[in-house]
Amino acid sequence: MAKSKFEYVKQFEAEDKCLPNCWIVIRVDGKSFHRFADVHHFVKPNDDRGLNLMTRAAQCVMDEYKDVVLCYGQSDEYSFVFKKNTNVFNRRGSKIMSNVVSLFTSSYVFYWPRYFNTQSMQYPPAFDGRVVLYPGDKNLRDYLAWRQADCHINNLYNTCFWKLVQERGLTPAQSQEKLKGTLSSDKNELLFNDFSLNYNNLPEMYRKGTVIIHQKEKELDANSMSPLERSPRNSVSFSFQGDYIPRTRVQILHSDIISEKFWTEHPQILD
Ligand code: ATP
Ligand code: ATP
Ligand code: MG
Ligand code: MG
Ligand code: MG
Ligand code: MG
Numbered sequence: 678m679a680k681s682k683f684e685y686v687k688q689f690e691a692e693d694k695c696l697p698n699c700w701i702v703i704r705v706d707g708k709s710f711h712r713f714a715d716v717h718h719f720v721k722p723n724d725d726r727g728l729n730l731m732t733r734a735a736q737c738v739m740d741e742y743k744d745v746v747l748c749y750g751q752s753d754e755y756s757f758v759f760k761k762n763t764n765v766f767n768r769r770g771s772k773i774m775s776n777v778v779s780l781f782t783s784s785y786v787f788y789w790p791r792y793f794n795t796q797s798m799q800y801p802p803a804f805d806g807r808v809v810l811y812p813g814d815k816n817l818r819d820y821l822a823w824r825q826a827d828c829h830i831n832n833l834y835n836t837c838f839w840k841l842v843q844e845r846g847l848t849p850a851q852s853q854e855k856l857k858g859t860l861s862s863d864k865n866e867l868l869f870n871d872f873s874l875n876y877n878n879l880p881e882m883y884r885k886g887t888v889i890i891h892q893k894e895k896e897l898d899a900n901s902m903s904p905l906e907r908s909p910r911n912s913v914s915f916s917f918q919g920d921y922i923p924r925t926r927v928q929i930l931h932s933d934i935i936s937e938k939f940w941t942e943h944p945q946i947l948d
Contacts, residue, residue, distance in 0.1 A: 732889070818934075
């Protein structure tokens with residue numbers, strides 16, 4: 678095809694290819710979700726519908742991009758880890774990031790009614806996106822540990838904050854004042870002594886966030902129910918290439934990804 682005389686403007690586009698052999702992490706985060714949660718009457722501190730909808734949207738991204746080896750989500754954010762040698766979109770950072778954040782956002786809106794039933798969405802939500810490259814496995818694990826530690830710190834604080842507001846009748850300002858300068862141990866004690874709540878008994882989804890990984894089926898049982906039939910009941914979904922093999926299972930976990938155990942149990946993630 679003949680080039681037009683305008684074609685030269687293409688050269689103004691910046692090259693943004695991700696460095697080879699690095700983990701590519703895309704993190705999306707809801708824009709002003711403090712307000713979005715208020716307007717949509719999210720249960721405080723943790724609305725299961727909101728968290729599960731985030732996870733559904735993340736699964737859509739994982740289904741579309743097979744090179745995503747792990748997703749980690751908490752609150753209004755999700756991180757997607759692309760394998761080190763991925764060649765998706767020729768490793769163009771803005772192309773990967775914009776496609777992920779846009780598919781995530783449209784999926785969040787698409788699946789909203791499934792989680793919020795008749796409650797309608799009041800305005801279109803937006804998510805931001807960023808690309809971060811990690812050159813080593815330790816950097817990647819530390820990144821994920823950082824997000825999970827953030828989940829824990831925020832959840833412990835928010836659990837105390839909302840107990841004081843909802844059950845003690847404090848104003849948000851009073852609650853904030855009471856928690857100022859407290860250590861984790863103080864917060865655990867407050868929950869235990871004043872609200873008979875053992876923090877460690879709260880659901881793992883709140884305390885640890887959500888991890889999604891692919892897992893190869895080790896053994897295929899020909900007589901078992903089809904994986905697609907199983908998926909709605911145990912929230913494990915399957916995707917196929919061809920009729921039968923290979924089968925990749927998507928597992929939703931609320932594991933500790935800071936300690937060694939998770940990584941020894943799932944060595945294939947860092948392969
Ligand atoms: P920004 O645009 O800078 O990200 P933000 O208001 O989204 O601003 P975040 O730090 O991302 O700020 O925090 C997200 C907020 O969304 C939380 O503080 C919480 O109030 C709310 N939120 C998100 N998901 C839930 C949920 N499932 N249940 C309850 N609240 C939630
Ligand atoms: P990529 O993901 O690389 O952008 P693409 O299939 O979107 O792939 P484009 O070069 O962006 O390729 O072209 C968009 C295509 O979408 C057009 O070729 C056309 O077939 C189709 N299309 C988009 N909008 C319309 C429309 N309003 N009416 C008819 N066809 C449309
Ligand atoms: Mg923020
Ligand atoms: Mg946000
Ligand atoms: Mg956030
Ligand atoms: Mg197009």
